[in-house]
Amino acid sequence: MPKRIKKKKIKKHDLKEDRFLKGIEELIVFYKRHQNLILGIIAGIILVAGGLSFYSLSKKKKELEAQKVLVSLELQIGAGRTKDIIPYIKQFIEQYWGTSAAVNGVLLLGDVYFNLQRYDDARKEFEKILKLTKNPLLRANAHEGIAQCMEEAGDYGGAIAEYKKAYELYPVPDMRMNALFQIARLHEERGSFQDAEETYRKIIRETESPYWKEKAQQRLSILSGLRQAAGG
Numbered sequence: 001m002p003k004r005i006k007k008k009k010i011k012k013h014d015l016k017e018d019r020f021l022k023g024i025e026e027l028i029v030f031y032k033r034h035q036n037l038i039l040g041i042i043a044g045i046i047l048v049a050g051g052l053s054f055y056s057l058s059k060k061k062k063e064l065e066a067q068k069v070l071v072s073l074e075l076q077i078g079a080g081r082t083k084d085i086i087p088y089i090k091q092f093i094e095q096y097w098g099t100s101a102a103v104n105g106v107l108l109l110g111d112v113y114f115n116l117q118r119y120d121d122a123r124k125e126f127e128k129i130l131k132l133t134k135n136p137l138l139r140a141n142a143h144e145g146i147a148q149c150m151e152e153a154g155d156y157g158g159a160i161a162e163y164k165k166a167y168e169l170y171p172v173p174d175m176r177m178n179a180l181f182q183i184a185r186l187h188e189e190r191g192s193f194q195d196a197e198e199t200y201r202k203i204i205r206e207t208e209s210p211y212w213k214e215k216a217q218q219r220l221s222i223l224s225g226l227r228q229a230a231g232g
Contacts, residue, residue, distance in 0.1 A: 066092075066101035073108065082112055103132050110145050123149040140169035144179065156186045177203055177212040184219065193223055 069092055076085055089112065093105040110125030122145065129142035147162035160183050167179035184199035196219070203216040 062096065063099045063101060066096035066099040069096070070101045070104055070108070073105070077108075077112065082115060086112060100133075100135075103129065103135075103138060106132065107138060107141055107145070110142075114145065114148060117152075119149045119152045136169045136171055140166045140171075140175065140179075143169065144182075147182070151186065156190050160186050173207065174209065174212075177207050177209065180206075181212070181215065184216075188219075188223075193227070197223055 073085060073089055073092060076088075086109070089105055089109045093102050093109070096102045096105070106125050106128050110122045110129070113119075113122035113125060126142040126145035126149070129138055129145075133139065143162045143166040147159040147166065150156075150159040150162060163179050163183045163186070167176050167183070170176045170179060180199055180203050184196045184203070187193070187196035187199060200216040200220045200223075204213050204220075207213055207216075
């Protein structure tokens with residue numbers, strides 16, 4: 001009598017194994033069919049990542065280079081080359097546009113125009129800063145530059161308003177106190193002595209600097225003396 005062959009019972013884990021192997025086979029088939037596309041996508045990802053890295057390094061290099069050129073321009077201005085330097089500053093701004101140094105270059109150009117008494121040109125450059133950056137220090141400098149131009153034009157009210165904006169933006173205490181002092185000075189120029197006194201008192205309240213406290217107190221003493229002399 002022939003020996004009976006015992007049937008093997010198929011278990012659940014065997015079925016899972018088969019499905020897994022089948023999935024692997026399908027992936028291999030899919031890869032073979034779309035090999036060029038897959039390799040192209042991978043190569044593209046690598047190129048983009050490499051490109052971004054290169055762009056980041058190039059941008060950093062350009063920024064450092066721009067900072068060096070800006071310092072060189074500032075040194076030349078310090079040496080007295082004010083009139084001759086304007087074309088070079090403009091060229092610098094154009095060449096390094098997109099860097100933070102170029103924005104500083106716009107501010108520098110405004111300062112040069114102001115020193116040459118070209119107040120309208122200076123104001124245009126300072127106003128550009130407000131459109132180019134959100135940096136509080138640069139914006140405060142721009143507002144102060146606009147204030148100085150307005151003062152030269154005799155618009156003391158407008159200058160006071162710009163100095164107030166500078167005061168609110170300046171992150172450095174000494175710069176904030178200087179802006180307040182200019183506001184008080186302009187109030188004096190307008191004959192608004194009460195407003196001037198209030199501003200000087202504000203300086204004394206807000207500052208911890210002996211220098212600004214003393215300057216403000218001196219002006220208060222002078223204004224008090226003038227009032228007494230006038231019989232007020």
